Amino acid sequence: MFAISLGDDGAELRPLEPRHAEAYLAHIDRSRAYIGRYIALPDFATDLPSATAFLQSYADKAATDSGRLYGIWQGPELVGGVLFRTFDAASGTCEAGCWLEEAAAGRGLVTRAMRLLIDWAVDERGIHRVEWIAASANTASINVAKRLGMVRDGVLRESYLYRGVRHDMEVWSVLAPQWRELRDSGRFEPPAAQR
Numbered sequence: 001m002f003a004i005s006l007g008d009d010g011a012e013l014r015p016l017e018p019r020h021a022e023a024y025l026a027h028i029d030r031s032r033a034y035i036g037r038y039i040a041l042p043d044f045a046t047d048l049p050s051a052t053a054f055l056q057s058y059a060d061k062a063a064t065d066s067g068r069l070y071g072i073w074q075g076p077e078l079v080g081g082v083l084f085r086t087f088d089a090a091s092g093t094c095e096a097g098c099w100l101e102e103a104a105a106g107r108g109l110v111t112r113a114m115r116l117l118i119d120w121a122v123d124e125r126g127i128h129r130v131e132w133i134a135a136s137a138n139t140a141s142i143n144v145a146k147r148l149g150m151v152r153d154g155v156l157r158e159s160y161l162y163r164g165v166r167h168d169m170e171v172w173s174v175l176a177p178q179w180r181e182l183r184d185s186g187r188f189e190p191p192a193a194q195r
Contacts, residue, residue: 082117
């Protein structure tokens, strides 16, 4: 198993696999309402069998090279995760996403983890376009896209029906040449005109 340090605070990025179902379910249970404000992730892990099935679905995606799932661990405790919800190396596109417990928010964990994933996707796998799709009201997620230097492509008005409410969804993206330029310059915040 591998673990990649996310900095000097002891946080690590590690694979999140079916064998972690108990830790994953405990993590979701600790922050079910917070995580579920804008995404249905907690709905897919209501008990151990459903948590295992969700993690297995991403193990299957990894096996077919169509998605990936990683946990953000603080010591022995899972506190969040990042993923490629979709991954199409042949067309050079993927959709990235994240979630985090409320207690772990505000420390840059997701941004640091996503930088590692985007580096891998662009440099190792030849991905040209990384997308980020988030509810307009999900400021924390939108702020991650901004910190990653992504550009807002547009808004899909009332396109996502979630818990009886229609949400506007924002589509953000970064292209490989833009990513390399931002990374190499050390500047990840976009110019004010793109915010």
